[in-house]
Amino acid sequence: MQYISAERYGNSYRNAEKKRYRDRSRAELVETVAETVFTFCAFCSVLAVASITLYMVVNGTPAVFRVGLKDILFSSTWKPVAKEPSFGIFYVVLSSIAGTAMAVILGVPVALLTAVFLAEVAPKKLAATVGAAVELLAGIPSVIYGMIGMMVLNPVMYRLEQRIFARTPGHQFTGGANLLSAALVLAVMIMPTVISISETAIRAVPAHLRASSYALGASRVQTIFRVVLPAAKPGIATAVVLGVGRALGEAMAVSLVSGGSVNVPLPFRSVRFLTTALVSEMGYAGGLHRQVLFTVGLVLFVFIMLINLSLNRILKERERQDD
Amino acid sequence: MDDIKIRTDHLNLYYGRTHALKNVSVKIRAQAVTALIGPSGCGKSTFLKTLNRMNDLSGNVRIEGGVYLDGKDIYAPGVDVAKLRRKVGMVFQEPNPFPMSIYDNVAYGPRVHGIKDHGTLEKIVEESLRGASIWDEVKGRLRKSALGLSGGQKQRLCIARAMAVEPEVLLMDEPTSALDPASTVKVEELMKELKKKYTVVVVTHNMQQAARVSDDTFFFLMGEAVETGSTYSLFSKPRDRRTFDYINGRFG
Amino acid sequence: MIRKLADSFILGMIYGAAFFSVMLLVGIIGYVFVKGFPFVHWTFLTTVTSILRGSTGIAGNLVNTFYVAVLTLVFAVPVGVGAAVWMNEYAGGGWGVRLIEFTTQTLAGMPSVIFGLFGMVFFGGTLGLGYSVLTGSLTLAVMVLPLITHNAREALRAVPDSYRIGAAGMGATKWYMIRTILLPAAMPGIVTGIILAVGRIVGESAALLLTAGSGYLLPQSGRGLLHKVLESGGTLTVQMYLSMSKARYGEAFGIGVVLLCLVLAINLCVRLIAAYTKRIF
Numbered sequence: 129m130q131y132i133s134a135e136r137y138g139n140s141y142r143n144a145e146k147k148r149y150r151d152r153s154r155a156e157l158v159e160t161v162a163e164t165v166f167t168f169c170a171f172c173s174v175l176a177v178a179s180i181t182l183y184m185v186v187n188g189t190p191a192v193f194r195v196g197l198k199d200i201l202f203s204s205t206w207k208p209v210a211k212e213p214s215f216g217i218f219y220v221v222l223s224s225i226a227g228t229a230m231a232v233i234l235g236v237p238v239a240l241l242t243a244v245f246l247a248e249v250a251p252k253k254l255a256a257t258v259g260a261a262v263e264l265l266a267g268i269p270s271v272i273y274g275m276i277g278m279m280v281l282n283p284v285m286y287r288l289e290q291r292i293f294a295r296t297p298g299h300q301f302t303g304g305a306n307l308l309s310a311a312l313v314l315a316v317m318i319m320p321t322v323i324s325i326s327e328t329a330i331r332a333v334p335a336h337l338r339a340s341s342y343a344l345g346a347s348r349v350q351t352i353f354r355v356v357l358p359a360a361k362p363g364i365a366t367a368v369v370l371g372v373g374r375a376l377g378e379a380m381a382v383s384l385v386s387g388g389s390v391n392v393p394l395p396f397r398s399v400r401f402l403t404t405a406l407v408s409e410m411g412y413a414g415g416l417h418r419q420v421l422f423t424v425g426l427v428l429f430v431f432i433m434l435i436n437l438s439l440n441r442i443l444k445e446r447e448r449q450d451d
Numbered sequence: 452m453d454d455i456k457i458r459t460d461h462l463n464l465y466y467g468r469t470h471a472l473k474n475v476s477v478k479i480r481a482q483a484v485t486a487l488i489g490p491s492g493c494g495k496s497t498f499l500k501t502l503n504r505m506n507d508l509s510g511n512v513r514i515e516g517g518v519y520l521d522g523k524d525i526y527a528p529g530v531d532v533a534k535l536r537r538k539v540g541m542v543f544q545e546p547n548p549f550p551m552s553i554y555d556n557v558a559y560g561p562r563v564h565g566i567k568d569h570g571t572l573e574k575i576v577e578e579s580l581r582g583a584s585i586w587d588e589v590k591g592r593l594r595k596s597a598l599g600l601s602g603g604q605k606q607r608l609c610i611a612r613a614m615a616v617e618p619e620v621l622l623m624d625e626p627t628s629a630l631d632p633a634s635t636v637k638v639e640e641l642m643k644e645l646k647k648k649y650t651v652v653v654v655t656h657n658m659q660q661a662a663r664v665s666d667d668t669f670f671f672l673m674g675e676a677v678e679t680g681s682t683y684s685l686f687s688k689p690r691d692r693r694t695f696d697y698i699n700g701r702f703g
Numbered sequence: 704m705i706r707k708l709a710d711s712f713i714l715g716m717i718y719g720a721a722f723f724s725v726m727l728l729v730g731i732i733g734y735v736f737v738k739g740f741p742f743v744h745w746t747f748l749t750t751v752t753s754i755l756r757g758s759t760g761i762a763g764n765l766v767n768t769f770y771v772a773v774l775t776l777v778f779a780v781p782v783g784v785g786a787a788v789w790m791n792e793y794a795g796g797g798w799g800v801r802l803i804e805f806t807t808q809t810l811a812g813m814p815s816v817i818f819g820l821f822g823m824v825f826f827g828g829t830l831g832l833g834y835s836v837l838t839g840s841l842t843l844a845v846m847v848l849p850l851i852t853h854n855a856r857e858a859l860r861a862v863p864d865s866y867r868i869g870a871a872g873m874g875a876t877k878w879y880m881i882r883t884i885l886l887p888a889a890m891p892g893i894v895t896g897i898i899l900a901v902g903r904i905v906g907e908s909a910a911l912l913l914t915a916g917s918g919y920l921l922p923q924s925g926r927g928l929l930h931k932v933l934e935s936g937g938t939l940t941v942q943m944y945l946s947m948s949k950a951r952y953g954e955a956f957g958i959g960v961v962l963l964c965l966v967l968a969i970n971l972c973v974r975l976i977a978a979y980t981k982r983i984f
Contacts, residue, residue: 155876158876158878159876159877159878162877162878162881163793163877165785166785166786166788166789166792166793167789167793168785169781169782169783169784169785169786169788169789170785170786170789170790170794170799170803171803172782172786172848173786173803173806173807173810173848173849173852174802174803174806176806176810176845176848177806177809177810179821179825180813180817180818180821180845183820183821183824183825184817184820184821187820187824237720238720238723238724239720241716241717241719241720241721242717242720242721242723242724244717245717245718245720245721246721249714249717249718250721257725258721258724258725260970260974261724261725261728261729262724262728263970264728264966264967264970265724265727265728265731267902267906267966267969267970268731268906268963268966269905269906269907269908269940269962269966270906270908270909271906271908271940271943271944271947271962272731272735272943272959272962272963273731274944274947275735275943275947275955275956275959276731276734276735278947279734279738279952280734316727319724319727323724334547336543336545336547337547337549337550339505339508339543340541340543340547340549340609340612341549341559341563342505342508342536343503343505343536343540343541343543343613344536344537344540344559344560344563344612344613344616345532345533345534345535345536345537345560345563345564345616346533346559346560346563347533347563347706347707347710348710348714349709349710349713349714350563350710353713354559354562354563355549355559358549358550358551359549359550361550370812373812373814374814376814377813377814377815377816377817378814379814379815379816379909380908380909380912380940380944384944384947384948403814403816403909406816406819406820406913407816407819407909407912407913410820410823410913411912422820425816425817425820428814428816428817429817432812432813432814432817433809435812436808436809436812439808439812440805440808565706
């Protein structure tokens, strides 16, 4: 067909060919540009992580040299604005670790049981309703959690404190703003994350494992706790690690409920975390104080990176097991 | 006459509206291997699952008629399903050990039934693994994950797991269909060994296998037990035209 | 018998845990609405806090929230979707994808204070943007990037390969295929990512406190609308935090009501899109 028209309309055919050639080279150019742009977009996240790391290190290390590593990390006196300031963040680090640990201990069991409910126990409709509630909990801003904690939880804690320490002279009353309040708020805040990821993991456990367990005469509860949850372990580990990350990194909610003085992390002491030190002091800090705050940020960053690496390890392990 | 271990009486089963088992009345002999054959979808697996009430797990199932184990109706109200399943063990088509160690896999059943003593558990594990002819292959790595075993080893481990609760009946749902020929031979030999102690009921899509390992064979078609009897007579002189067609490869 | 009792006890705990989660939500929403509703009235929503008149209002914060959300999306959506397209359509596995997966996951797990610190020194300091809506938006763009990428990628993955083969068979170029077939097909997922990102932006406070500051005034009209981008601007959440710290609880609860309404609306949108997607696939 084509060569006939080429003979008959030789000229216009040649023109069309030319045009097609031009179009093709233009199309090729567009293709190249598109690919380049997409590649750039893709590597933006790499760029972001690299520059965040760089900035955290560059801004966080000067204070270490000026104050000394030992005097920052392992000294417990935090007096950044005193005449002879000291910048020991030992208690701050400890508080962050203690608060996170307590939040995980309090929050993960409830979250896991809820995940079991959603994936194994509840009838479909009920599961959908509870699942929707969990999703909504995940979307509530952390300031609101902080506000509820401050208005509802702190007064309860204060009453508890008054009862427990009524005969303990020298106890510094916190008005309920203490480590325990912060841990409770954090526990609630990590629940949605832990629930939804564990639920997915539990649902992914193959049905034949359950069948085998039932065939051996196991009850539903036995099957859940002895077969299903162990089989979902990698996924649940992922959920817990993500929960740890969330708890460690949460700033606003805990800054409202934790009191804010630098203290040994005990349940009824007012405490300051790595994150709350940053949000409450960054606004007015200057000079060396500000540099030390960046070191605080660096410490938090290192913790989070360690968590990310362990998460990556778990995920890789999981991939290997799937093969 | 031989002992009758399980008897069904006008057993009907419905999945919602589907009539999956129709008036099945059969007798399963103790200390023998009974093979259930038939084209896929004929109800043989469904029938197998009624024997330890695994059908209870799937939602809208309705059952009429009776299944009698040692003369007692297992669908009677008040029957403890856990106890029943302990007496009537099951091995599945896919070798599916739990993602835990070999030892824990076998010890799972006894533990579920409340045995905690280490000495007892160890004895049960060894006996069961020996019974499933896999002891020599795994005795050096009992604490290693069961997922590292080969397909055939996994299936024999699953048989050992089922044996560990000391059942009287072993139900096997196409236990070799996911295995290679060499492993299949081993599992078949094991079945012959097992009937000395247990009543074995095996679903198979492989007629040669039924002929090799079983004493009795039941032929199922569209939910009906068309023909039942000794394997020899069923294969050599089938009484029903449909059985004849099936074993001669006319359909299915 | 003991086993049955133990089983029912544990089942009870499972039901209890689920009930607790639901009650938590109901409690939070109920409490905030009951406490905050009296404060939400016309003046509260349409004016800015004035010491002269002694009135409180959050109009400035509402506008700031809108600015920050829109600007953040302008930066994050093209980059996030572009990254997803590259990972799914160009890269074909390999170290590049693994590296990006790792960094995306790292960003997703980064606490917002860290983003705040980074944004403060990089966008605010190095780029000289100071405490401004722009600094805040750029910071949040980095923060919500993983959310957008992840959702877009999942959506692209769900596009059946037959579409790609069909388009290629008709001689379409790659970019043409992406533009006319893949992106439209992946649109529900992309939009879900965007809405979830809006949710995070609206709820964010720590990162914004350190980068966008706490200005609460309305932008001037005309040029001022553009200029606002370079001024300090506190979003609703930031203002709520500040109100709490200053013990202006009524105002805080009022903002809480507005925030919860936004969160509920966002959740509803995501659900509608999910239902819609289920219907067409």
